[in-house]
Amino acid sequence: MTELKKVQGPPAPARAPARGPAPADGASALLRLDDATVRFGGRAALDAVDLEVARHEIVCVLGPSGSGKSTLLRAVAGLQHLDGGRISLDGHDQRGVPAHRRGVGLMFQDHQLFPQRDVGGNVAFGLRVRGVDRREQAEHVRELLALVGLPGAERRAVSALSGGEQQRVALARALAPRPRLLMLDEPLGQLDRSLRERLVVELRQLFGELGTTVLAVTHDQGEAFALADRVVVMRDGRIAQSGTPLEVWQHPADAFVARFLGFDNVVEAKVAAAGDTADTPWGRLRLPAGPRQGAAPAGGARHLLVRPAGVRLADPSDAALTCTVTARTFRGTHVALHLRPRGDSPGIEAACALREAPEPGAEVGVTFDPAEIVVLGGDLAP
Numbered sequence: 001m002t003e004l005k006k007v008q009g010p011p012a013p014a015r016a017p018a019r020g021p022a023p024a025d026g027a028s029a030l031l032r033l034d035d036a037t038v039r040f041g042g043r044a045a046l047d048a049v050d051l052e053v054a055r056h057e058i059v060c061v062l063g064p065s066g067s068g069k070s071t072l073l074r075a076v077a078g079l080q081h082l083d084g085g086r087i088s089l090d091g092h093d094q095r096g097v098p099a100h101r102r103g104v105g106l107m108f109q110d111h112q113l114f115p116q117r118d119v120g121g122n123v124a125f126g127l128r129v130r131g132v133d134r135r136e137q138a139e140h141v142r143e144l145l146a147l148v149g150l151p152g153a154e155r156r157a158v159s160a161l162s163g164g165e166q167q168r169v170a171l172a173r174a175l176a177p178r179p180r181l182l183m184l185d186e187p188l189g190q191l192d193r194s195l196r197e198r199l200v201v202e203l204r205q206l207f208g209e210l211g212t213t214v215l216a217v218t219h220d221q222g223e224a225f226a227l228a229d230r231v232v233v234m235r236d237g238r239i240a241q242s243g244t245p246l247e248v249w250q251h252p253a254d255a256f257v258a259r260f261l262g263f264d265n266v267v268e269a270k271v272a273a274a275g276d277t278a279d280t281p282w283g284r285l286r287l288p289a290g291p292r293q294g295a296a297p298a299g300g301a302r303h304l305l306v307r308p309a310g311v312r313l314a315d316p317s318d319a320a321l322t323c324t325v326t327a328r329t330f331r332g333t334h335v336a337l338h339l340r341p342r343g344d345s346p347g348i349e350a351a352c353a354l355r356e357a358p359e360p361g362a363e364v365g366v367t368f369d370p371a372e373i374v375v376l377g378g379d380l381a382p
């Protein structure tokens with residue numbers, strides 16, 4: 001999947017959303033968390049979280065280490081007791097329902113395949129536990145292995161499989177009991193990048209075909225944006241933002257989310273009462289007409305995000321701001337330029353076409369494209 005950190009635009013979805021983002025509503029929500037709270041010691045790992053996942057929706061939970069992603073999954077799976085609030089599946093409160101009765105499938109990052117069983121034995125595990133008869137088991141395993149791209153692999157030893165193949169077996173095993181909700185914890189975490197990029201596309205297609213409802217946790221933005229109908233960004237046990245990948249990418253809720261997505265050009269600014277300009281450490285910038293201002297008032301102290309693609313290079317004599325190029329980083333489709341303004345204002349990242357990228361040490365003028373500026377919500381102390 002695309003390396004999202006410091007790229008210019010939103011990543012293309014793995015395929016056009018077949019089912020649409022389907023924002024959850026009470027009626028169609030398969031999973032619903034109300035005020036869900038988990039505390040360890042005095043600290044809330046899950047802090048009054050409200051979340052809905054609609055039937056057939058793929059929701060990816062993103063967030064830095066320790067933000068509560070795994071705790072959220074474990075609580076839904078019934079592996080973690082709630083200290084407050086409620087989790088409902090299909091409208092039924094899950095309080096007191098043990099993990100194996102919740103009808104959810106779990107797939108962890110390290111696969112946890114049974115090394116002593118062959119591929120077929122691993123995939124059939126959940127069916128055997130449920131007492132499905134042998135012929136039906138074999139038929140179902142055959143179908144699932146074909147589905148995950150490993151037709152005829154029943155008798156292979158799991159130890160002889162590559163990481164990507166083991167991943168597919170783990171997926172087939174999680175899908176076998178036809179869980180109403182499939183939960184993935186860092187599903188592709190240990191695989192190398194090119195394999196992850198391929199698998200994430202396949203996963204999305206597969207879930208689309210099966211109509212699987214998915215709640216996945218990852219710390220990899222690229223994975224989440226490529227897989228999800230909806231992305232949920234967590235911070236300190238709370239939901240910082242929830243939206244389609246495009247919404248979150250285009251309008252990060254606040255400075256925390258913007259920085260988490262890899263945007264470096266986030267500065268404090270004073271937005272004019274008219275909302276048309278903002279005073280920043282880089283000078284007065286024009287704002288886009290009718291910017292999305294979130295819930296906060298248009299004017300006043302705010303954070304601004306300037307996308308690297310909106311930082312334009314100019315002749316130093318034609319621009320109010322002059323910078324020195326301190327570094328160039330090749331990003332495949334473009335070059336990320338690191339610019340140091342004169343004085344002590346913060347550095348700026350610019351995205352520049354490969355052929356036009358000036359050398360480190362060059363002096364350049366800088367202007368800003370209002371269309372690439374976002375006035376962020378949230379307070380000024382992220």
Ligand SMILES: Nc1ncnc2c1ncn2[C@@H]1O[C@H](COP(=O)(O)OP(=O)(O)OP(=O)(O)O)[C@@H](O)[C@H]1O
Pocket residue numbers: 040041045063064065066067068069070071072219
């Ligand atoms: N069993 C536990 N006992 C005590 N504290 C815990 C326990 N499990 C999690 N925590 C704490 O709860 C917070 C959230 O942890 P959690 O594992 O849910 O985060 P995460 O977002 O999944 O992190 P990572 O990306 O590193 O897996 C962390 O501060 C963690 O230290």
